[in-house]
Amino acid sequence: xxxxxxLEGITKYFPGVVANDNVSLTIYKGEIHAIVGENGxxxxxxxxxxxxxxxxxxxxxxxxGKKVNINSPKIAISYGIGMVHQHFMLIPPFTVIENxxxxxxxxxxxxxxxxxxxxxxxxxxxxxxFKIDLYEKVENLSVGEAQRVEILKLLYRRAExxxxxxxTAVLAPQxxxxxxxxxxxxxxxxxxxxxxxxxxxxVLNISDRVSVMRxxxxxxxxxxxxxxxxxxxxxxxxxxVFLKVDKAKREKGEEIFRVEDIWVRGRKGxxxxxxxxxxxxxxxxxxxxxxxxxxxxxxIEAIVGLLPLKKGKILFKNKDITLERIRQRRLYFGHIPEDxxxxxxxxxxxxxxxxxxxxxxxxxxxxxxxIDYSKVYKHANEIVEKYQVKxxxxxxxxxxxxxxxxxxxxxxxxxxxxxxxxxAAQPTRGLDIGATEFVHQLLVDLRNQGKAVLLVSAxxxxxxxxxxxxxxxxxxxxxxxFSQSExxxxxxGYYMTGVKKQTELKEALI
Amino acid sequence: MLETIFAWETLTSAIRMATPLAYASLGxxxxxxxxxxxxxxxxxxxxxxxxxxxxxxxxKNPLIGVLFSIIxxxxxxxxxxxxxxxxxxxxxxxxTALNMLAAGGTTFLSRLIFKAAxxxxxxxxxxxxxxxxxxxxxGIGLIFSDLSPLIILMLVIVFMSQYILYKTAFGxxxxxxxxxxxxxxxxxxxxxxxxxxxxxISGILGGxxxxxxxxEHARVFVxxxxxxxxxIALAAMIFGNWKPIGSLGACLLFGLAEALRMRLxxxxxxxxxxxxxxxxxxxxxxAGAVGxxxxxxxxxxxxxxxxx
Numbered sequence: 001x002x003x004x005x006x007l008e009g010i011t012k013y014f015p016g017v018v019a020n021d022n023v024s025l026t027i028y029k030g031e032i033h034a035i036v037g038e039n040g041x042x043x044x045x046x047x048x049x050x051x052x053x054x055x056x057x058x059x060x061x062x063x064x065g066k067k068v069n070i071n072s073p074k075i076a077i078s079y080g081i082g083m084v085h086q087h088f089m090l091i092p093p094f095t096v097i098e099n100x101x102x103x104x105x106x107x108x109x110x111x112x113x114x115x116x117x118x119x120x121x122x123x124x125x126x127x128x129x130f131k132i133d134l135y136e137k138v139e140n141l142s143v144g145e146a147q148r149v150e151i152l153k154l155l156y157r158r159a160e161x162x163x164x165x166x167x168t169a170v171l172a173p174q175x176x177x178x179x180x181x182x183x184x185x186x187x188x189x190x191x192x193x194x195x196x197x198x199x200x201x202x203v204l205n206i207s208d209r210v211s212v213m214r215x216x217x218x219x220x221x222x223x224x225x226x227x228x229x230x231x232x233x234x235x236x237x238x239x240x241v242f243l244k245v246d247k248a249k250r251e252k253g254e255e256i257f258r259v260e261d262i263w264v265r266g267r268k269g270x271x272x273x274x275x276x277x278x279x280x281x282x283x284x285x286x287x288x289x290x291x292x293x294x295x296x297x298x299x300i301e302a303i304v305g306l307l308p309l310k311k312g313k314i315l316f317k318n319k320d321i322t323l324e325r326i327r328q329r330r331l332y333f334g335h336i337p338e339d340x341x342x343x344x345x346x347x348x349x350x351x352x353x354x355x356x357x358x359x360x361x362x363x364x365x366x367x368x369x370x371i372d373y374s375k376v377y378k379h380a381n382e383i384v385e386k387y388q389v390k391x392x393x394x395x396x397x398x399x400x401x402x403x404x405x406x407x408x409x410x411x412x413x414x415x416x417x418x419x420x421x422x423x424a425a426q427p428t429r430g431l432d433i434g435a436t437e438f439v440h441q442l443l444v445d446l447r448n449q450g451k452a453v454l455l456v457s458a459x460x461x462x463x464x465x466x467x468x469x470x471x472x473x474x475x476x477x478x479x480x481x482f483s484q485s486e487x488x489x490x491x492x493g494y495y496m497t498g499v500k501k502q503t504e505l506k507e508a509l510i
Numbered sequence: 511m512l513e514t515i516f517a518w519e520t521l522t523s524a525i526r527m528a529t530p531l532a533y534a535s536l537g538x539x540x541x542x543x544x545x546x547x548x549x550x551x552x553x554x555x556x557x558x559x560x561x562x563x564x565x566x567x568x569x570k571n572p573l574i575g576v577l578f579s580i581i582x583x584x585x586x587x588x589x590x591x592x593x594x595x596x597x598x599x600x601x602x603x604x605x606t607a608l609n610m611l612a613a614g615g616t617t618f619l620s621r622l623i624f625k626a627a628x629x630x631x632x633x634x635x636x637x638x639x640x641x642x643x644x645x646x647x648x649g650i651g652l653i654f655s656d657l658s659p660l661i662i663l664m665l666v667i668v669f670m671s672q673y674i675l676y677k678t679a680f681g682x683x684x685x686x687x688x689x690x691x692x693x694x695x696x697x698x699x700x701x702x703x704x705x706x707x708x709x710x711i712s713g714i715l716g717g718x719x720x721x722x723x724x725x726e727h728a729r730v731f732v733x734x735x736x737x738x739x740x741x742i743a744l745a746a747m748i749f750g751n752w753k754p755i756g757s758l759g760a761c762l763l764f765g766l767a768e769a770l771r772m773r774l775x776x777x778x779x780x781x782x783x784x785x786x787x788x789x790x791x792x793x794x795x796x797a798g799a800v801g802x803x804x805x806x807x808x809x810x811x812x813x814x815x816x817x818x
Contacts, residue, residue: 053696074698089693091686093804102686103697105679112679153697 001028003065004161004192005050010059012045019045020056021216027161032183032193034203034224037213037236038432039403043196044086046213047163050194051083052076082154083163088146092139097121099138100153117156124155128185130178143291144175151182162186163194168202172291173460173493180206198236198433199461200229212236237433247444250468252510253282255318256421256452257333262312264295264302271310272298274476278508280452282420285443287467288456291496295476296456297338300425305329316421330358334414336407338425338456344410347399351391352380354398355413383412388438404435411442422446425456440466460489469507474498481507514773518652523772525653526727528758528765529661530555533719534743535750535757536671537712541587542752543675544708545688547810549605550590551716552740553612557582558720560616563731564623566633575633576660576721583717584710586612591709595702598812609740617733630731633724636660658726660718667715671754684708688806691813701813716740738789745792751803760795767791 005027012020020042027033037043048054050061052070061068063079070076076083090099097114100121106113118134125132132148141149147167154162164183168176183193183206197203203210204224211221212235219235234240258279266272273295280286290296301307303314305326314322316332337343345354356365356376365375380394387408391401398406407427414422424443428436443453443466457463463470470487472480472495480495480502494500514520534551541548548554558579565571565578586608594601624630638656645655675681684704686694691701723739724731742764749763750756767788774784 072698073696077698083696085696089690089696091689091693092807093689094682094686098682099693102682102694103699105682107679110680111677112682 001031003027004029004063006062006065007046007050008060008062010046010049010056010061012042012049012054012056014045018216020049023059023213023216023218025211025218025221027192027194029192030187030190031208032187032195032206034195034197034207034210035213036196036198036200036203036210036232038198038434039430040215040432041213041236042216043213044165045216047083047165047194047196050076051081051163077157077159080158080160081163082157082159082161084147084150084154084165084167086165086169088150090138090146090149093137095135095137096132096141096149096152097134099149100134100156104157121152121156124152127189128182130182142175143170143293144172144178147171147179148182155186159191161192161194163196165196166198167195168197168199170292170458172496173489174497174499176202200232201461203232204229214238233433247466247468248448250283250448253284253450255279255281256316257454258313258315258318258509259303260313260315262299262302262314263310264298264307265310266295266298272476273302275312276473276476276478277505278471278478278481279510280421280454281510282452283447283450284468285447285453285455285466287463287470288454288473289460289463289470289492289496290458290473292458294473294496296473297425299473300335300338300423300456303423304333304335327358331417332419333421333423334411334417334419336410336414336422336424336427338429340403340406340410345398345406348397350395351384351389351398351401351409352376352394354409355380355383355394355416357413359413359417379416383409383416387412402435403430404432404438407431407435407439411439415446419451421452421454423454423456426458427455428457428459428462460492463492464489469510471505471508472496474501478505478508481505483507514777515770517773518649520766520769520773522653522656523769524762524766525661526658526765527768527772528761529658529664530719530722530727531739531743531746531761531764532664532668532758533715533722534740535746535761536668536754537715537719538744538747539671539675539750539752539754539757540684540708540715541712542708542747542809543688543806544684544705545691545806545808545811545813546591546594546705546709547601547605548587548590548709548712549602549741549744550586550608550612551605551712551743552736552738553605553609554583554586554713554716555720555723555740555743556609556612556616556734556736557586558717559724559735560620560720560731561717562721563630563633563724566635566725567624567630570634572634572636572725575725576718579717579721580714581717583713583715583720585713587709587713587716590713591706594812595705595709598814601810601812613734616731620731620733624731628733630724632730635725635729658722660722660726663718668754668758675754685806687813688808691808695813695815701815705813719743742788742792745796748803748805749795749799752805763795764788764791 003026007023007025010020010023023046035043049056052072052075061070097117101117106116132145138146187193195207207224209221210224212219214236260277262273262276263271264273276299288296298307302309313320321329341347360371366372384394389405389408391405428439447453455466467484470482471478472492474496534555538548538551561582562575562579566575590604590608593599593604621627636659639659641654645651683699686699687701687704695701723735746760746764747757749760771784771787775781
């Protein structure tokens with residue numbers, strides 16, 4: 001096998017951490033090479049070094065055996081390296097073709113020559129066997145299509161080495177399959193693909209070889225055929241990992257929460273939740289699966305009171321709370337918002353202050369109109385201790401904590417008034433395996449204590465692992481309802497993409 | 511009163527009033543499309559108006575006057591660009607400071623140079639042009655006769671700009687850095703370069719807009735003669751959805767309001783109310799337009815290159 005990229009002793013320091021510690025790695029031409037590791041393991045940093053966004057403090061990069069100095073993406077592109085970033089680098093109001101040619105325009109005098117670019121692109125698109133309207137605006141595309149635009153951007157610039165940073169994080173299972181089929185075709189055309197992920201099933205499915213990173217170091221590189229999920233997980237975390245959570249079987253309990261025929265109008269004036277009904281009983285986790293943007297966020301916002309209901313009823317323990325204000329409603333349930341930075345925390349407030357957001361007026365935290373900080377600190381210390389939050393002090397801005405520790409503070413706060421119902425939206429997004437395990441165990445513990453949990457997640461493994469019942473949302477409606485045992489990932493995928501729809505939702509209201 | 515309003519003269523006067531607005535508004539389009547909010551346009555216009563008067567007064571040639579206004583506008587825009595692009599200062603603060611500098615600076619310089627308070631001596635503008643044939647048609651011909659060359663230039667530049675922004679690589683890149691500078695950067699587009707160009711173009715155009723006020727409109731420089739037109743131009747830019755032709759349309763609307771204001775003075779309504787017309791229209795239009803028109807996503811957000 002012919003080597004295409006060789007890294008030797010790459011080291012990169014960030015203030016206070018070694019992001020890459022003496023990493024050496026060889027990548028062969030035409031292979032699909034997966035790089036796995038937890039958040040903060042240094043995968044993205046390493047890729048950004050190859051792509052010229054970061055300068056390594058030590059180490060050398062060789063391309064086709066020649067030592068190179070990659071100072072900017074422009075130079076990386078000239079060596080045939082292209083990168084699809086985790087957050088797409090697209091310009092939504094521009095058309096597909098404008099996004100692709102930007103920076104490498106073909107001109108006809110002073111005007112843009114779209115015809116010429118179109119010919120080049122059609123050749124590429126045909127060879128990969130998918131369809132896309134080059135003159136459609138990117139803002140109208142699905143996530144999967146937008147990702148193809150990103151890949152086309154690289155191929156249009158004649159990239160030979162494609163780096164994809166967590167490309168499946170935002171895709172539905174069927175879209176993942178389509179992406180993989182494109183990647184396999186590219187690999188058969190001789191392109192080299194570096195695939196960053198922490199989803200082990202996918203890595204095992206698509207890659208030829210896997211490199212595992214942990215705390216900035218390259219732990220090992222193995223042939224995919226000769227390894228398995230458990231071995232990889234162990235290498236990633238450095239200890240044995242429990243990928244499944246044990247749940248005791250439970251009897252059907254009392255109803256805690258119910259929504260009836262909820263309609264919500266979105267911010268753009270269109271209905272985004274259309275007649276959703278379900279209930280949750282004590283001692284169960286109800287999971288809502290779905291590709292993001294199908295009304296899940298608005299559903300949650302309507303339940304907690306951030307968006308007005310157009311129609312429908314919300315009942316907590318048989319009491320109609322539809323018209324109650326947020327402050328009242330807040331006491332019925334804990335809420336882990338999907339975007340903890342935007343809705344869950346105030347990043348520049350201290351850890352302790354974040355522990356009482358929305359609860360600040362409680363008698364136990366205040367003296368008249370003043371906040372009683374000694375009580376607040378006591379409360380914060382309790383949360384930090386109970387949930388094993390790693391923080392040097394409760395008085396520092398919460399911004400300085402890792403995602404996992406921030407999420408533990410949100411959880412601790414929301415459970416501190418012992419609600420019987422917890423709404424958890426994307427509760428493990430961006431968390432590493434350790435923190436994810438912690439959150440999963442906590443949700444299952446709540447369930448086992450007889451509380452009700454509403455879990456909304458784009459991560460199907462999470463939904464399938466934790467839920468007792470599963471609903472699928474597509475285009476603002478519940479299109480499928482299942483008990484945990486009767487469904488698998490692939491089947492859910494059909495409902496998530498609108499291919500299948502149940503006429504009778506027998507598991508939504510029980 | 512109705513005969514006063516529904517006259518061809520109202521339209522010719524609307525076009526004249528719209529011209530300085532259109533220059534400034536188009537300047538705003540270039541600046542904000544590249545991602546830099548430029549409320550300094552008010553000050554740029556004022557400097558433009560003043561230096562056009564200076565150039566014309568001393569060289570007895572309006573062309574030199576326009577050249578002076580372009581240079582002055584570009585310098586002010588350059589300050590705004592350095593402060594907001596390089597030093598990443600809040601762009602509203604920078605713009606406000608420059609507007610204050612313009613108000614005080616031009617007044618000071620005017621008294622220093624022209625040795626008189628209030629205004630400059632009379633200056634000669636361009637010789638007006640009649641468009642052949644069409645200007646001879648009765649009625650409508652009035653619009654095409656006695657035109658300032660700066661009005662014709664404005665129309666040419668507006669349509670040219672529309673083409674440049676939407677059909678050329680330069681336009682694509684300029685708009686890209688205003689929408690998603692990071693994306694543009696990863697494709698090798700120099701974000702800072704295009705932002706500087708965008709802001710400097712706004713200086714050139716804002717300067718000419720100011721020159722029109724002193725050279726063609728009043729034939730004299732009057733202290734603080736812009737009277738908020740830079741802001742009205744920005745309102746027109748928003749109403750025109752940050753597009754050259756759209757902005758021109760909005761400017762014509764505002765021009766019409768100003769024309770009405772002038773024609774209605776003396777018909778019996780208290781002048782204070784009449785003079786409010788353009789400003790009230792601005793507020794109404796903005797109230798209606800905001801939310802419907804979409805600014806460039808990165809408008810007003812300094813770009814920090816990811817570099818550690």
